Amino acid sequence: MRYKTQIPFSVPSLGREELRAVAQVLESRWITTGPRTKAFEQKFARYLGAENAVAVNSCTAGLHLALVAYGIGAGDEVITTPYTFAATGEVILHAGAVPVFTDIEPAGFNIDPEKIEQAITPRTKAIIPVHFAGEPCRMDKIVEIALRHNLIIIEDAAHALGARYRDKMIGSFTHASAFSFYATKNLTTGEGGMVTTNDSEIADRIRMLSLHGLSHDAWNRYSALGKWYYEITELGFKYNMSDIQAALGLVQLERFDEMQKKRKELAQLYYQLLIENDHIILPPRPVDSVHAWHLFVIRLKGISKTLNRNFIIRDLNKQGIGTSVHFIPLHIHPFYQNNFGYEMGDFPMAETTFESVISLPLYPDMTETDVLEVVNALQSSIYKNEKTDLKHKVGYAEEIY
Numbered sequence: 140m141r142y143k144t145q146i147p148f149s150v151p152s153l154g155r156e157e158l159r160a161v162a163q164v165l166e167s168r169w170i171t172t173g174p175r176t177k178a179f180e181q182k183f184a185r186y187l188g189a190e191n192a193v194a195v196n197s198c199t200a201g202l203h204l205a206l207v208a209y210g211i212g213a214g215d216e217v218i219t220t221p222y223t224f225a226a227t228g229e230v231i232l233h234a235g236a237v238p239v240f241t242d243i244e245p246a247g248f249n250i251d252p253e254k255i256e257q258a259i260t261p262r263t264k265a266i267i268p269v270h271f272a273g274e275p276c277r278m279d280k281i282v283e284i285a286l287r288h289n290l291i292i293i294e295d296a297a298h299a300l301g302a303r304y305r306d307k308m309i310g311s312f313t314h315a316s317a318f319s320f321y322a323t324k325n326l327t328t329g330e331g332g333m334v335t336t337n338d339s340e341i342a343d344r345i346r347m348l349s350l351h352g353l354s355h356d357a358w359n360r361y362s363a364l365g366k367w368y369y370e371i372t373e374l375g376f377k378y379n380m381s382d383i384q385a386a387l388g389l390v391q392l393e394r395f396d397e398m399q400k401k402r403k404e405l406a407q408l409y410y411q412l413l414i415e416n417d418h419i420i421l422p423p424r425p426v427d428s429v430h431a432w433h434l435f436v437i438r439l440k441g442i443s444k445t446l447n448r449n450f451i452i453r454d455l456n457k458q459g460i461g462t463s464v465h466f467i468p469l470h471i472h473p474f475y476q477n478n479f480g481y482e483m484g485d486f487p488m489a490e491t492t493f494e495s496v497i498s499l500p501l502y503p504d505m506t507e508t509d510v511l512e513v514v515n516a517l518q519s520s521i522y523k524n525e526k527t528d529l530k531h532k533v534g535y536a537e538e539i540y
């Protein structure tokens with residue numbers, strides 16, 4: 140049977156303005172890092188109320204540079220959550236440090252501050268909190284722990300552009316934060332990222348490291364040599380943003396509040412329509428913070444007894460509804476098990492949460508009717524699941540591992 144509904148999991152919101160901006164940058168013939176990148180950085184910093192913003196070619200690159208700029212490397216430990224994307228663990232290792240995972244909160248998706256405290260050793264240098272789905276972590280606790288133990292906080296804010304913790308924008312009040320402009324994120328430049336920091340020296344260092352560690356300062360000292368002169372002062376990377384990406388970013392930033400308003404309205408509609416469903420736990424809505432609604436992640440109740448998450452995802456797909464799973468905890472992946480001795484059972488909250496989650500479609504170009512279609516399809520899949528003897532436990536385990 141074919142269904143007429145086709146609702147993809149994620150679609151970037153791109154209009155005529157973005158098309159025109161890219162056409163203009165191509166016509167200008169200045170297509171790599173230049174005036175548009177500079178303008179994007181300035182407007183982005185102003186939007187958040189951060190002192191500095193440095194544009195890079197991904198959030199992954201931004202996290203990596205922030206770690207390197209703060210001198211985090213060999214012999215150091217960095218505490219983070221296993222409930223995240225590959226990038227968060229990977230950059231710690233690329234910096235030469237060791238990722239130390241700690242479990243998420245019992246009733247949520249974010250890192251548990253109490254467990255951070257327990258994982259601190261004399262080698263701990265930094266904490267990378269991840270604001271899952273756009274819900275701010277408990278930053279009061281995390282900042283307090285960091286101050287007490289003299290640790291650097293580098294936020295993985297890939298989901299959190301537009302999020303606010305109490306009265307402060309995420310990205311405006313810790314050592315550094317990295318944002319993602321990947322195709323599925325709330326603001327997109329195709330690929331791209333931004334690091335914000337209130338420390339101007341760190342910002343300069345990140346900027347220099349993002350372009351091969353080249354310094355043009357010498358040119359100022361020896362101006363007679365001309366503009367072509369530079370010195371390689373440090374081992375750098377090739378992580379800069381292009382003006383083509385920045386041109387997109389400038390338009391997306393203009394439209395950002397309007398796009399966020401739409402995400403919030405759609406999330407509220409999901410809430411209204413699903414609040415009475417006994418099979419579903421809705422995502423946490425912080426009372427003292429603003430959620431960025433990058434993702435709308437539901438959890439199924441009674442996953443091992445009656446509900447089979449993978450059946451429901453497959454059935455939704457048959458009905459034309461795209462979904463995803465955020466995230467397979469890092470410590471379950473072979474790389475982390477083989478190299479760091481992590482095992483199933485190490486982080487029970489992350490594991491049980493992973494087994495029960497489904498991310499539903501949520502993006503500004505969705506209509507209210509689309510949300511209704513998703514909810515109807517979901518309810519029908521849950522109903523079918525309940526009517527089917529799935530021998531779920533065995534089938535479930537085989538499917539994943």
Ligand SMILES: *Cc1c(COP(=O)(O)O)cnc(C)c1O
Nearest residue numbers: 197198199224226297319320321
């Ligand atoms: C998308 C994502 C990243 C990486 O972003 P890129 O811009 O693709 O490098 C990092 N962390 C989290 C939690 C993400 O979802």
